[in-house]
Amino acid sequence: MTVAKSNKPIVWGPFAAGGTITAFVTPVLVLLTLFAALGFVPSLLTYENLHAIAANWLGKLVIFGFILLSLWHAAHRLRVTLHDFGIRADTWVAIAVYFIASLGTVATIFYLLRIS
């Protein structure tokens, strides 16, 4: 039996990378945001410092990569989860989740480019 090997690795690679980021980075961001909301802002993470990171092209690229991969991961995971729950409208689910993820990605580019 010879079956073509799947090309799934192209989409699974970024999905797995996004999952790793979501698992390790997102909780840290949530925690830091909570601290900031309560008024505890470490000096390293003051507004001026974060703004400087986002103003630098390398910083923009890293932020963009994180957000793109997280969104891609979340969209794909949601699609697969809905499929596991037996929702059979895969085409519509796929269009909806990837559309939202794309929208987030475009918004990320837009807002990142505004920071200088």
Place this chain on the structure above:
Amino acid sequence: MSERQIQLEVLRYNPETDSAPRFQTYEVPCLNEWVVLDALNYVKDHLDPTVSYRWSCHMAVCGSCGMMVNGEPKLACKAFIHEYGDQIRVEPLANFPIERDLVTVVDDFIGKLASVKPYLIPKEDKPVSAGEYKQSPAELKTFKQYTLCINCMLCYAACPQYGLVPDFIGPAAISLAHRYNQDSRDGGREQRQEVIASHDGVWECSFVGACSEVCPKHVDPASALQQVKVASTIDWYKEHLMPWMKK
């Protein structure tokens, strides 16, 4: 040894004569130390010899007595009565057609198992006189847990993907393929990848993880499948970005 009366609801179905499955309830005087398989054997011996189910070893080694116990895939020989209430419902393993009562048709799994070549394909043939194939404890450790699979198919009954996509090769077969792929003495990975790196292979897995939760031997099939995904992804990039790198 305390005795307990339980109501055992058994799914009964003979596809040749019955139009639909039904439940039949038996009053079974159980000892609290019993497992569900003991209760079924009591029914078979004392109440109703027509009940059909598979079993053999009664010690979680043979993998024959897999069934749904109160909706969860379990080995009937490992599901203790004291962990359940007075009503216990047993059904055949989910996601498989019913042959008779609690006996399922397992041809699909057996075919998939054979397709992944779950046996050692030696890297190099050498005569017996050349001695044994040596393996270090560290090399053994990379796959030992995956050798513990007893082909009980609980993971297939638990896997929502297998339920939705019947062509999915599934947890146990892919884990066993991985077990031999990881074996330092083996050279058959290319042949197995033809099957498990296909679309119906590992890529149908959506990492629900139910397979690992229900596995009675702690094989952790989900971990094997994720490792296969990583390895297949590396393969893909090697094949497409570095085609001159022939292994």
